[in-house]
Amino acid sequence: MSPGTRPGDNREVVLQARDVTVSFGEKTILENLSLDVYRGEILGFVGGSGTGKSVLLRTVLGLNKKQHGTIKLLGADLDEVDEATRMTVDMRTGVLFQHGALFSALTVLENIQVPMREYLDLPPKLMNELARLKIDLVGLPQDAALKYPSELSGGMIKRAALARALALDPDIVFLDEPTSGLDPIGAADFDDLVRTLRDTMGLTVYMVTHDLDSLFSVCDRIAVLGKRRVMVDGTIEDMLRSDEPWVKSYFRGKRARQIDLEARDAE
Numbered sequence: 520m521s522p523g524t525r526p527g528d529n530r531e532v533v534l535q536a537r538d539v540t541v542s543f544g545e546k547t548i549l550e551n552l553s554l555d556v557y558r559g560e561i562l563g564f565v566g567g568s569g570t571g572k573s574v575l576l577r578t579v580l581g582l583n584k585k586q587h588g589t590i591k592l593l594g595a596d597l598d599e600v601d602e603a604t605r606m607t608v609d610m611r612t613g614v615l616f617q618h619g620a621l622f623s624a625l626t627v628l629e630n631i632q633v634p635m636r637e638y639l640d641l642p643p644k645l646m647n648e649l650a651r652l653k654i655d656l657v658g659l660p661q662d663a664a665l666k667y668p669s670e671l672s673g674g675m676i677k678r679a680a681l682a683r684a685l686a687l688d689p690d691i692v693f694l695d696e697p698t699s700g701l702d703p704i705g706a707a708d709f710d711d712l713v714r715t716l717r718d719t720m721g722l723t724v725y726m727v728t729h730d731l732d733s734l735f736s737v738c739d740r741i742a743v744l745g746k747r748r749v750m751v752d753g754t755i756e757d758m759l760r761s762d763e764p765w766v767k768s769y770f771r772g773k774r775a776r777q778i779d780l781e782a783r784d785a786e
């Protein structure tokens with residue numbers, strides 16, 4: 520789907536959240552939040568600092584408890600399913616966490632093989648071949664395979680972590696601020712990679728980001744978290760038209776205008 524296209528009603532929903540409430544003690548972070556993510560789209564998930572983007576991500580992945588509501592990931596309600604179904608859903612879900620992206624004591628090749636060892640029983644030679652295919656897929660040179668994370672640049676670490684997230688050919692990947700810490704060129708390259716993977720693999724991408732460039736250039740749809748729920752969702756054009764004060768200042772503020780001008784200059 521090209522950026523700016525609004526998903527039709529007949530598209531498959533791969534992640535459905537309904538009326539989700541998450542509290543820690545007295546503090547309610549998410550309240551009756553609902554969200555749909557469609558197969559094959561790149562969804563950008565934004566919101567002010569501390570609004571609960573990571574909490575939602577962790578709740579979707581079953582790492583946080585919710586007090587109310589339902590979440591279906593790839594058709595399965597993880598609160599209801601048996602262990603075997605849960606494992607299948609886990610295998611079809613890739614995650615790139617913002618911090619602690621790679622195991623520092625393992626090489627890139629070994630890092631990519633972690634999910635393979637956890638879920639599959641494959642001969643070492645085949646695992647090496649598969650991991651090397653993932654290294655190609657994310658645009659890393661093959662000589663990165665035997666390097667340790669400390670020997671890689673920030674951009675290479677992100678790519679290696681993405682290769683690990685893709686190790687089992689998932690249907691959906693969750694990326695938590697994937698371009699943070701990258702220079703603008705590295706970030707744009709990473710965005711291009713994400714788009715290529717979506718186009719070639721039909722991957723669904725849920726990307727938590729503060730990166731306006733990514734939101735303008737690669738996301739098909741954007742969901743904005745605020746007031747403990749998804750306040751607004753739609754295309755970048757919808758964001759630019761929105762009168763919601765936070766959305767307005769985020770997408771039509773000084774930095775956003777700069778990006779818009781640069782994009783027009785490039786045309």
Ligand SMILES: Nc1ncnc2c1ncn2[C@@H]1O[C@H](COP(=O)(O)OP(=O)(O)OP(=O)(O)O)[C@@H](O)[C@H]1O
Nearest residue numbers: 543546548566567568569570571572573574575729
């Ligand atoms: N396990 C926890 N126990 C108590 N409070 C928590 C827990 N996890 C998150 N919170 C609180 O939930 C709120 C939302 O945090 P979260 O990390 O989801 O924000 P965020 O939108 O991802 O922010 P940022 O953009 O800065 O990363 C914060 O006030 C945080 O302190």
